Amino acid sequence: MTKTLYLEDSYMRECDAIVLEVADARSVVLDQTIFYPRGGGQPGDTGKLIVSNSDSNPNREFRVVNVMKKDGKIVHELEAGVQDPGLKTGDRVRLVLDWERRYKFMRMHTAAHVLGSTMYNDMGVLITGNELGEEKTRFDFNTENFDRALFDGIVKKVNGLLAQDVELKTYSLPREEAMKIPGVVKLANALPPSITVLRIVEIPGIDVQADGGTHVKNLKEVGQIELLKLENKGKANRRIYFALRP
Numbered sequence: 291m292t293k294t295l296y297l298e299d300s301y302m303r304e305c306d307a308i309v310l311e312v313a314d315a316r317s318v319v320l321d322q323t324i325f326y327p328r329g330g331g332q333p334g335d336t337g338k339l340i341v342s343n344s345d346s347n348p349n350r351e352f353r354v355v356n357v358m359k360k361d362g363k364i365v366h367e368l369e370a371g372v373q374d375p376g377l378k379t380g381d382r383v384r385l386v387l388d389w390e391r392r393y394k395f396m397r398m399h400t401a402a403h404v405l406g407s408t409m410y411n412d413m414g415v416l417i418t419g420n421e422l423g424e425e426k427t428r429f430d431f432n433t434e435n436f437d438r439a440l441f442d443g444i445v446k447k448v449n450g451l452l453a454q455d456v457e458l459k460t461y462s463l464p465r466e467e468a469m470k471i472p473g474v475v476k477l478a479n480a481l482p483p484s485i486t487v488l489r490i491v492e493i494p495g496i497d498v499q500a501d502g503g504t505h506v507k508n509l510k511e512v513g514q515i516e517l518l519k520l521e522n523k524g525k526a527n528r529r530i531y532f533a534l535r536p
């Protein structure tokens with residue numbers, strides 16, 4: 291099992307780790323990681339892995355191009371062509387995150403929760419899919435009401451909330467207890483029944499959400515959002531795209 295440091299402190303940019311398993315020529319499993327594995331609409335982190343203690347290749351650097359969960363393991367995928375002479379089990383490595391990229395996702399993710407909760411509260415809309423990006427984020431949902439003025443109003447409201455000085459809280463709750471919180475699972479079908487303890491991300495007064503993503507500490511870090519585009523792909527398939535400003 292890999293210790294998930296990114297859940298304990300999303301602001302860790304570097305850490306040491308030990309190679310537990312070389313899954314194939316290009317992928318490694320580590321004893322702990324600051325790299326977020328792709329999931330919940332948030333992309334996997336990128337960065338580098340520097341070998342700090344190995345006879346065969348001291349100070350060798352590997353580019354981490356993606357991180358994902360596979361068979362319950364967190365797999366760090368390394369850039370092609372760097373595997374020789376490769377890593378081996380027991381190697382000590384230093385992990386360095388592409389921080390600017392990750393921080394953008396943290397701001398996007400927190401913004402997405404504020405937007406999701408505002409759409410839920412004001413329109414009764416549940417998000418059916420989402421994709422966080424560096425430049426823009428997409429929400430999929432369904433609703434009868436779909437006009438620009440309505441969404442301009444929603445975005446204005448969201449920006450009002452984002453201007454507040456609000457500290458986020460993260461904690462665990464047993465599933466049964468968590469499920470009593472209205473709207474705690476806003477992403478339909480996002481929670482497999484096997485999960486008995488939920489990680490809750492709370493933006494006090496605004497949103498309480500079962501969530502495994504990385505967030506900013508304070509709403510003020512997000513900035514403002516801008517509505518880029520509304521897309522109508524049929525009543526059951528609406529889309530909204532937004533970006534961060536600045």
Ligand SMILES: [Zn+2]
Pocket residue numbers: 330399403499501502503
């Ligand atoms: Zn989330």
